[in-house]
Amino acid sequence: MSAPGGRPAHILAVSEAPIPSAVLGVHAPFEHLGRTTGRCELRTASSIDLDPADVAWADSIVLVRGASPAERRLLDEARRLGRRVATYMDDDLERVPGEARSGYFFTSPTVRANVAAIVRGSDLLLVTNERLGDELSRRHGRLATLLRQPRPARMARAGIAGAHGHAARGATDIATAVGATGGHDAPVRIGFLGSVDHAGFVERLLGGPISRVAAERGDAVEWTFCGAIPAFARSLGARCEPFDPDFGSWCRTAASLRLDVALAPLEDSAFHACKYFNKYLEYGSLGAAGIYSEVPPFVDAVRDGGTGLLVPNRPGDWLAAIDSLVDDAGLRRRIAAAAAADVEARFSERALEASWIEGLAPLLDHRARPVEPHDVRLPRGRARWALDRLAVYGPLRFAERLAGRLTGRLRPG
Secondary structure (H helix, E strand, O other), rough: OOOHHHOOOOEEEEOOOOOOOHHHHHHHHHHHHHHHOOOOOEEEEEOOOHHHHHHOOOOOOEEOOOOOOOHHHHHHHHOOOOEEEEEEEEOOHHHHHOOOHHHHOOHHHOOOOOHHHHHHOOOOEEEHHHHHHHHHOOOOOOOOEEEOOOOHHHHHHHHHHHHOOOOOOOHHHHHHHHOOOOOOOEEEEEEEEEOOOHHHHHHHHHHHHHHHHHHHHHHHEEEEEOOOOOOOOOOOOOOEEEOOOOOOHHHHHHHHHOOOEEEEEEOOOHHHHOOHHHHHHHHHHOOOOOEEEEOOHHHOHHHHHHHHOOOOOOHHHHHHHHHHHOOOHHHHHHHHHHHHHHHHHHHHHHHHHHHHHHHHHHHOOOOOOOOOOOOOOOOHHHHHHHHHHHHOOOOOHHHHHHHHHHHHHOOOO
């Protein structure tokens, strides 16, 4: 397919850091379309210290979870320069709970006003979840475009190929690879992978069931907690891995765990219902049999008893689900194989390519007028970022955050 205008569209993806939302949700689609169709060329940049030359180069700019003062200024300047702007959201950023780790930032009135202004002012609103799109449409009168994240390819390659000894190319190959598990006497490896925000809910829902399974099964089960580490984890002798903000490193760690069973508890709330079912894509790519809360968004993607187990948020139901997969190796393998094949068939780059081309057409087809870097009017640098954070948090909260960074008490997660 030829690129309109005689050259590929120049796409600049902007986020404060290369978080998974950026890497999977925005970078991956444009990188894939650049390779397969030649219709776009991608650059990535941090909004903390944005190079004016990148803005001048771009035809369109994608703000990943756009919310900061710098990103709101970039929206206004890009529009002035004739660049199209999209904002990408995989959470309801205006409704982030205060107790969430990122709640310190997103509950700021300044940030919430920025999110609303960016949603209303962007040319294209990209979301991963239909409920989130409907909610933003109701709230702001904007139609949203669904942009599905792909399964994490690096997990799929490293997890299934690494754990089972050969590369899996198609759905049939993946199912075969997942089925090639270890001996019957090997312990069942059970784990949870997720951000530290989930630790409290994991503790409340799964503390009792996991402690009981550990007491009854002993060495027949091995436990791993990666990212969120609930208080009971170390008493089980579990492997505990801290959250790693480097997405590539996180993928390698996840694959090295070689989980048989993976747990995905999620609260039942309007905020959580607007999330993406990325945990299903991760666990399926790793070749693990997943147990998921029977709530949105998991009910949108998981086929109960086929590609995972959907379980009500009651400790007794989770205990029964964990026991069933520990006891039945055949069921574990069937679910893991079906999930691996499903996420590859529906959520690989190839499977999503047509929907990406359609949804991103306003950006792929746009060519902006030429400008020079000196035409770009944006304050930049760490000092400007610090002043923005001071405006967002206020003096007291800014000082608390700075002290946390300097002492190491405030960590990514």
